[in-house]
Amino acid sequence: MEMLFRYNWQVRQEWFDWCESVSIEELLQQRTGGVGSILYTLYHIVDVEYSWINDLRDQHSLLTDFEDYHTVAQLRALSDQLHVEVGGYVEAWTSDQENHILHNIRKDGSSESLTYGEVMRHVIAHEIHHIGQLSIWARELGREPVSANLIRRGLTV
Numbered sequence: 553m554e555m556l557f558r559y560n561w562q563v564r565q566e567w568f569d570w571c572e573s574v575s576i577e578e579l580l581q582q583r584t585g586g587v588g589s590i591l592y593t594l595y596h597i598v599d600v601e602y603s604w605i606n607d608l609r610d611q612h613s614l615l616t617d618f619e620d621y622h623t624v625a626q627l628r629a630l631s632d633q634l635h636v637e638v639g640g641y642v643e644a645w646t647s648d649q650e651n652h653i654l655h656n657i658r659k660d661g662s663s664e665s666l667t668y669g670e671v672m673r674h675v676i677a678h679e680i681h682h683i684g685q686l687s688i689w690a691r692e693l694g695r696e697p698v699s700a701n702l703i704r705r706g707l708t709v
Contacts (some may be wrong), residue, residue: 553672555707557642559636560679562705566698568631568685571624579624580691586685593686594631595621597679602634604675604697605641607654608668645672 571579571590579591587596603613607685621627650669657663680700687697 553645553646553676555603556641556676557639559702559705560683561639563683563700564594564679565628567683568624568628569709570695570698574695575589576623578695579638580622583689583692585688586682588686590686591622591627592618594627597639597682598627598631598634600678601638604671605638607656608671609641617697642652642672647672686687 571594574590576591580589581589583590587593599613606613623628650667652668654666654668654671656666661678683698683700687700690697
């Protein structure tokens with residue numbers, strides 16, 4: 553599981569690099585599908601990862617609002633800062649945690665029980681899903697997207 557988190561983090565950094573060559577107007581433009589703009593999608597990825605991991609750590613999310621991160625540099629700095637906490641949790645993950653239960657309160661107020669393993673895999677899949685959306689938008693802009701290839705990234709130990 554750690555390998556897939558490291559994959560996501562590596563690809564995310566490459567998307568931040570990619571964004572450096574795109575105008576801020578293009579990065580903030582509302583797009584069809586997904587959660588909105590390219591920059592907001594990257595914020596959403598960081599926010600969801602941090603929020604779920606904090607739920608597993610029984611801590612509250614401390615993110616402010618997207619309005620505070622309207623540049624690639626600000627968003628990259630946020631991602632790097634939160635990566636320290638998230639990365640520590642992921643690296644300390646053991647199979648003993650797999651079936652621990654998270655009692656989650658949904659936005660509509662209803663309650664659900666999820667296993668920690670299910671949440672960890674959701675976080676991984678969530679980012680991969682949105683990276684696919686970024687790839688489509690990159691092609692719509694006539695640009696080559698970041699490679700989604702897991703192979704040859706040096707992720708195996």
